[in-house]
Amino acid sequence: MKVGTVGMYGGKFLPCPHMGHVYAMIRASTMVDELHVVVAFDEEHEKKLCADGLIPHIPVRVRLRWWTQLTKDMPHVHVHAVYEQQTGHISDWQRGAEGIKAAIGKPIDTVFSSEHGYTDIFRDLYPEAQHVVIDAKRVAYPISGTMLRTEGVMKHWQMLPEIVKPYFVKKVVVVGTESCGKSTLVRNLANLYNTNYVEEWGRTYYERLGNCENITLAQDYPEIAFEHKYQEKEQLAKANKLLFIDTEAIVTQYFSMLYIGERQPILDEIARLQQYDLWLFLEPDVKWVDDGTRSFGEQEVREKNNALLKELLREFDIPCKTVSGNYQERLEQAIRYVNEMVEKT
16 A cells, blocks of 8 residues: 655665565665655764673675665666764654655655654654654664674574575685595585585696696686686575585695795685685595595605695684594584584674
8 A cells, every 4th residue: 555655764784784674675665755764873872882792893885785676577676875873862753864865865754663652752853753653662673783792693594585685694614635535525514504615626627628637727827816716606505504615725725835845926806705614624544545636745855845734824824723633523513613613692
């Protein structure tokens, strides 16, 4: 049922739009000719608000981007970011309302929220508008921004819109030298946590070329690193809370140094830009297996290469969790580290 012509639905949406917000926005969009979603922000205040929570502050540009993505197929819904200083005084609301009116640029006749307590405030700020309350008891989606900030997103995963989830997926990367069980561990962890994984792209790369690891070219390694990052992005969009990743740019650099004796600046730059939430370093203390694509099987060589990789990781200040022992012990250690990380989010 139409209730007005120009509607406004606003909030901080901190840490992110949740499904309760999406529900209210969609309901509101059916009641007016055009709806304006306003992301109000005061980032200094928000950082203090998030300081004691489980989720670090998320910039307004990210929240604005999420709302833009959520409404991209709704031509009558428009998204704005409006600065609203938070000092605890009613004047904050008044200045914020002035900014909202300027951003929308036309008379607002309907204001939407999920709080009956805002009625008197909105009557003063928008005297020509009616206040429409949507799902005040949060029956459709029992969630709030406060719950997300204090309890974390993992506990309320199903309350996040699909376009928001990749931002909060925790990326676990497994690194190590040849034949230390990386691929096996990554697959096992992905299956145990019911999510996706990213395979070591170097293996796939050379399989496509007929298994020619012993005649690699310098340009192979950046191509491998770029493709690996693309696969991470693809799998991140489909991951369930966690994404497990087999190797990354530092390991690719390590292989470039081993096979062609060349350290490539572009791989260092990729390594500096990449971000992971948990690094698992596998010691080479399981039996070396010759799968037809490996070259450094002698234990003395394995130890030397292991030291080289550790030195590279230290150079980039990577805080690795070391995993060692037999395959059962490795799995148990990895699960413990992953669970510890998840509990904090």
